Amino acid sequence: MASILEIKHVSKFFGGLAANSDVSFDMTQGMIMGLIGPNGAGKTTLFNCITGYYPPSRGEVFFNGKLMNGLEPDKVCKLGMARTWQKVRPLAKMSVLDNVMVGALCRTNSLKTAREMAMEQIGVVRLEHKADFLAGGLPIGERKKLEVARVLATKPQLLLLDEVMGGLNPAESEEIIQLILDIKKRGITQMVIEHDMKAIMRISDRIVVLNSGEKLAEGNPEEIVNNPDVVAAYLGTEH
Amino acid sequence: MRMTFVNTKDQRGSSPVKIVLFLAIVALLFLFPTFVESTYALHIMILIFISIIMGSSWNILGGYTGQYSVGHAAYFGVGAYATMMLMQFKQIPPWYGMWVGMAAALVVALVIGSICFRLRGPYFVLASIAVAEIFRVSALNLKEITNGAEGILATEIPPLKFGETVVTDFLSKVPFYYTGLVGVLVIIAVTWLVQHSKLGYYFQAIREDQDAAHSLGINLNVFKNTALAISAIFTSLAGSLYAVYVGFIDPTTVLALDLSVQIVLICIIGGIGTILGPMIGAVVLVPLSEALRSNIIAEGLISSGLVREDSGLGSFLKENLAHAHVLIYGILVVVVILFMPDGVLGFFKKMAARKGKG
Numbered sequence: 001m002a003s004i005l006e007i008k009h010v011s012k013f014f015g016g017l018a019a020n021s022d023v024s025f026d027m028t029q030g031m032i033m034g035l036i037g038p039n040g041a042g043k044t045t046l047f048n049c050i051t052g053y054y055p056p057s058r059g060e061v062f063f064n065g066k067l068m069n070g071l072e073p074d075k076v077c078k079l080g081m082a083r084t085w086q087k088v089r090p091l092a093k094m095s096v097l098d099n100v101m102v103g104a105l106c107r108t109n110s111l112k113t114a115r116e117m118a119m120e121q122i123g124v125v126r127l128e129h130k131a132d133f134l135a136g137g138l139p140i141g142e143r144k145k146l147e148v149a150r151v152l153a154t155k156p157q158l159l160l161l162d163e164v165m166g167g168l169n170p171a172e173s174e175e176i177i178q179l180i181l182d183i184k185k186r187g188i189t190q191m192v193i194e195h196d197m198k199a200i201m202r203i204s205d206r207i208v209v210l211n212s213g214e215k216l217a218e219g220n221p222e223e224i225v226n227n228p229d230v231v232a233a234y235l236g237t238e239h
Numbered sequence: 240m241r242m243t244f245v246n247t248k249d250q251r252g253s254s255p256v257k258i259v260l261f262l263a264i265v266a267l268l269f270l271f272p273t274f275v276e277s278t279y280a281l282h283i284m285i286l287i288f289i290s291i292i293m294g295s296s297w298n299i300l301g302g303y304t305g306q307y308s309v310g311h312a313a314y315f316g317v318g319a320y321a322t323m324m325l326m327q328f329k330q331i332p333p334w335y336g337m338w339v340g341m342a343a344a345l346v347v348a349l350v351i352g353s354i355c356f357r358l359r360g361p362y363f364v365l366a367s368i369a370v371a372e373i374f375r376v377s378a379l380n381l382k383e384i385t386n387g388a389e390g391i392l393a394t395e396i397p398p399l400k401f402g403e404t405v406v407t408d409f410l411s412k413v414p415f416y417y418t419g420l421v422g423v424l425v426i427i428a429v430t431w432l433v434q435h436s437k438l439g440y441y442f443q444a445i446r447e448d449q450d451a452a453h454s455l456g457i458n459l460n461v462f463k464n465t466a467l468a469i470s471a472i473f474t475s476l477a478g479s480l481y482a483v484y485v486g487f488i489d490p491t492t493v494l495a496l497d498l499s500v501q502i503v504l505i506c507i508i509g510g511i512g513t514i515l516g517p518m519i520g521a522v523v524l525v526p527l528s529e530a531l532r533s534n535i536i537a538e539g540l541i542s543s544g545l546v547r548e549d550s551g552l553g554s555f556l557k558e559n560l561a562h563a564h565v566l567i568y569g570i571l572v573v574v575v576i577l578f579m580p581d582g583v584l585g586f587f588k589k590m591a592a593r594k595g596k597g
Contacts, residue, residue: 090448102455
């Protein structure tokens, strides 16, 4: 299958610190790629490099064969690659519907069409009953869902989810897992950063492990669990 | 949480009651000069109209888009100077001059915007102040072009003719009243259109979270500059109107930091990010400042019998209170901001919400 995203030797330096160094991997159409690693491994930095928030210091990012280096986040979104934020960013003084409409307006100039598109996505994350509530007043679980609905409304081909289950209780996490699997059924490729190992093993087709900015391992979930380097990175080595 | 009482339904459709009320007020305002002959009342109304136009213009950038410019005097001054210079030095009537002013303000806005919008938050505020100061100092020193500190005095406004018939000769305040009123209706319409379009959604998204907006496909530069352009054009219109109405401008009145702050205050006092806010702000602030200036408080205290005129306190107040009008004005503004952080409009909405619950 064709690669939708190719990351080639991407490095990102902040001063002398290498937040990412020489990371490479490919993603094929329709897959879910899990991105894991200990805190500070450079997962979010990699997201930022891919979506245009930082230009990579070295290396290239290709999306559908197009070089993405140097493109602004709004261009990246228009091209069909959209991300959510680890720390949710609701547009607090706007209603849930208006939040999602802002996403939908990326693809249309008509408020009416945007409203229809937004209601559809709000239905997907099951927030219909909160459509007229202010986004700033939602509890964390619903904010995470709002984040997903808003980003889905931009009609992405590739969705990058940054810890959408962080801070959620098991029931809420389960809902998000189902949501991610639903999104996969609709043919949207996803890259998911997650700390919940059980969840990531369940949903991912492949997993990339980052450690100290470098790619430590890549493979399907079973390979990753049985990889001694990964176990060492998470639990430390035996003495 | 303070944000919960903001009525989000306002953005979708207006109720028939509101529309009827709005039309009734507009009709009343159009008839106002026919039954009120007091020139002072008309004067106050014209000042209110000018304040509404400049407040609402700022509101599009500050209130909707969240970019707090404290340098809007620059655009006000550009409008005022363009109109007055063309009228006095080139004999071009102001109803052409104001368009030149608006075009000039647009160009200035795009230049300033493309530079200053790289900055966020307090840094943008400081940059906007600095830019306005550049304009003030330039107007002060380019004596050959602007008359410098002497300012420009309008000697005569040419009569507005339609064919051969004279529409108005601008001898009374009435033509200024109607010009101001039409200006207000235009800025209300513009704000309404912005609020009910993609622009309004994008502006508010930028206000709430720039990074989130950016990631949702919003080109920050384009939309911030659009907001500034709309804002600057109509601030310039207010400047033109003010210049021709007052008949005299100099750098310390139309390009001063005071004025920039005044523009912001109109919105903050009224309530930012709403159509009604700047109108309420202007209706509160203009009469307040006029009343303080004209010594109405001292006279009121004396005539109501609270303070005797021949007492020491009475004569002290009568002589000095008017001089302290800026001080009192300042204190009142601080009090309003402390106790009504969402402006007068927000305050009453909160009250209404409480009443509804209790």
